[in-house]
Amino acid sequence: MARRPEHSAPPEIFYNDDEAKKYSTNTRIIEIQVEMAERALELLALPDDDESRLILDIGCGSGLSGSVLEDSEHMWIGIDISKSMLDIAVEREVAGDVILGDMGEGMPFKPGTFDGAISISALQWLCNADKSYHNPHKRLLKFFTTLFSCLTQQGSSRLNYLTQRA
Structure with a gap:
């Protein structure tokens, strides 16, 4: 059985040029990413008012989920x-605009800033202490606190609703 990528190396190292290219061209991975992004x-x-919304894609990689948003x-x-994944997105x-x-x-x-946010196969990386100064609890807290802040009031309400149901 293959090891989970997050147990192999930090994401910025694991998703080097070769892995990023393999990930972004694998038809099975693309199919899974699309299904998960749609969900x-x-x-x-x-x-449902036909108005375009601004969505944050956290861990956007090569932009597979962003294509669903588009x-x-x-x-x-x-x-x-x-950076390798973002280079493929470019x-x-x-x-969408992509940021390192x-x-x-x-x-x-x-x-x-954002009306909503999605993240497909990325948040689990926060649970690892990949560097000596990483504290997973603090990183998760920082992530969710700042995510909540950058959402509109309606987006924040939806986040509250989803986390209460989890």
Whole structure:
């Protein structure tokens, strides 16, 4: 059985150029990413008013989930720790803007920026202490505190609802 990537190396090391390319061209992974992103978008329960929303894609990688957001007529900004994955997103000419950043250091966005947020196969990386100064509890707290802040009031309400149901 293959080991989970998050147990192999930190994400910025694991998703090097070779792994990023393999991940972004594997038809099974693409299929799973699309299905999960569609479900995440459904769970956001955005108003059905045909208005485009600004969505944050946390751990956006090569932009596979962002493509689902685009197909649903939403704008998106993605953040990821792997430069190699983001290089592929740029190479793919995704419509969203992509930013290099570590979600465990918090979301670097102004309060009330996003109408919602999705994250597909990324949050589990916060549970590891990949560096000597990493404290998973503090990184999770920083992440969720800043995520909550960068969502609009409606987006924050949806986050509260989803976390209460979990």
